[in-house]
Amino acid sequence: MKYLVTGGAGYIGSIVATMLLEAGHEVVVLDNCSTGSAERVPTGATLVRKDIRDAREVLDATFDGVLHFAGLIAAGESMVKPDIYWEANTAGTFALLDAMREANVKTLVFSSTAAVYGNPTEVPIKEEAVKAPTSTYGATKLSSDMAIASEVTAYGLAAVSLRYFNVVGAYQDQSGTWHGENHDPETHIIPIAFDAASGKRESFGLFGDDYPTPDGTCIRDYIHVADLADAHLLALQAAEAGEHKIYNLGNGNGFSNKEVVATVKQVTGTDFPVEIGPRRPGDPAELVASSERAKTELGWKPSRDSLDRMVADAWKYYQHAHS
Numbered sequence: 001m002k003y004l005v006t007g008g009a010g011y012i013g014s015i016v017a018t019m020l021l022e023a024g025h026e027v028v029v030l031d032n033c034s035t036g037s038a039e040r041v042p043t044g045a046t047l048v049r050k051d052i053r054d055a056r057e058v059l060d061a062t063f064d065g066v067l068h069f070a071g072l073i074a075a076g077e078s079m080v081k082p083d084i085y086w087e088a089n090t091a092g093t094f095a096l097l098d099a100m101r102e103a104n105v106k107t108l109v110f111s112s113t114a115a116v117y118g119n120p121t122e123v124p125i126k127e128e129a130v131k132a133p134t135s136t137y138g139a140t141k142l143s144s145d146m147a148i149a150s151e152v153t154a155y156g157l158a159a160v161s162l163r164y165f166n167v168v169g170a171y172q173d174q175s176g177t178w179h180g181e182n183h184d185p186e187t188h189i190i191p192i193a194f195d196a197a198s199g200k201r202e203s204f205g206l207f208g209d210d211y212p213t214p215d216g217t218c219i220r221d222y223i224h225v226a227d228l229a230d231a232h233l234l235a236l237q238a239a240e241a242g243e244h245k246i247y248n249l250g251n252g253n254g255f256s257n258k259e260v261v262a263t264v265k266q267v268t269g270t271d272f273p274v275e276i277g278p279r280r281p282g283d284p285a286e287l288v289a290s291s292e293r294a295k296t297e298l299g300w301k302p303s304r305d306s307l308d309r310m311v312a313d314a315w316k317y318y319q320h321a322h323s
Contacts, residue, residue, distance in 0.1 A: 002026040002062055003236075004105075006052050006096065007069030008045065009036030011181045012111065012164075015171045016067060016229045018042040022174055023233060030058055031070065040179070052092035055099035065107030065239070067232060068096060071140075074187045075115060078137035079281045089140035090147075097151050108148065109235045112161040114221075114248065114287050116142040123254075124221075124290035127163070127246050134284060149244045158239035165221035165250035165289045167228055169310040170317030180225075180317025190311060193261055194318045197268040204272055206257055208279035211286075217257035219286040221250035224304035224313070234298040247298065250289025251305040260307070267311045 003020055007013040008029030013036070017027050027045040030052065031038075041047045048058050052070040059066070071089040072078065078085040093110075100108065115138030116131045133139045151157045168190050170180030181191050196204040209216040231249050238245060255263075265271055294300045304310065 001064040002028070004028050004030055004059060004063050004066045005045070005069065006030045006055070006066065007036065007071065007111070009033050009038055009040045009047070010069060012167060012225060012228065013067070013069035014040040014042060015179050015225055016069070016232045017045050018171065018173050018179060019229045019233060021045060028058065028063075030055060035072070042173070052088075053095040055096045056102055059099045059103040059105055061104050063103065063105045065109070065236060066096065066100060066105060067109045067111075067236075068093065069111040071111070073137065075135040075137040075283070076187065076280050078135050078140070082136040085136050085140050089137070090143045093144040093147060097147060100157070101151070101155055106156070106158055106241060107236065107239045108157060108159045109232055109239065110144065110148055110159065110161045112145055112163045112246075113138060113141045114163050114165045114250070114289065116145065116163060117287070119284040120287065123286055124252060124288045125248060126290045127248055127293055135281075145246070152242060152244040156242045158241045158243065160235040160239050160245045160247070162231060162235060163246065163248045164228060165223055165248070165287060167225050168222050169224040169226060169304065169313040171226045171229065178317040178320050180314060180321065182321055189257060189260055190264060190314050191318060193264040194268065194315065196272040197264060197270040198322065202273070203275045204261060205275050205277050206261070207277055207283065209276045210279070213256060213285055215256050215258045218283055219254040219256050219288065221252065221254055221288040222260075222307060222310055223250050223302060224310050227251075227302040227304055231294060231298060231300045234300050238298055245297070247294040248289040248291050249294060250291055251302045252289060252291060253305070254286060254288040255307050260311075263307050263311050267308065267315050
């Protein structure tokens, strides 16, 4: 098959592109490299360095489907720069849907997020839960999901939306090369903690310790990036014309920010100071997934679900990337 991977120069998109190539598919990456890096695009994939809103210049009837990762992802930033999030995430998805319709490309796997649920009333969170995002980022992803649903109803698109919980870890490809997380600027807890462990930061800052959780810090469900990538390949097989399938992807276990920091200290064998700051706007207290639907319908099961394994793999990549 031939697939377009939007945002394929980013963390998750590049690893999915790598796995698609390893499965024998042809891969074209569409990425303007504003937040990703051309160096991440795997050997064997074709990089088209354009914006998502230029997708019609790339897509044609030779493509069998699209995996859509392109967009901005920082919930905190989205609260102070909402305009750029609506433009990149929602308007970008609209442009992609238009391009797919014009090119008669009928299969889409969309990178969605648990942020669409906001502060859940029940944990673990099922796909049917109320959608009430507390960040502009979550709202832009929810609106994109809604646009996709309309496209499915009106034009028979075969679509799967995968709502990620917190993605961590790294992937070692068949050649032995590690692929992992390296954003600029970095906003995610584990690579920031690695910076503190390696002395690149004087301390690690936690956003709030007064949440209604056992240790006062946010609780999140972490999923290994390779398990997440596996789900995308399964989603391509499960997509059916005229259906919009939605799956939560997590391991079903919640870990507090303090537990994550403790695991980073254990895996790296270092200690570093931790400073408690105010809460970050838009952060729910607890997000833990129910992934039973994905397990039942996709045949998906996370196999790298221990926090120690996820942090250890991420650390291997971090050491390689900063050596």
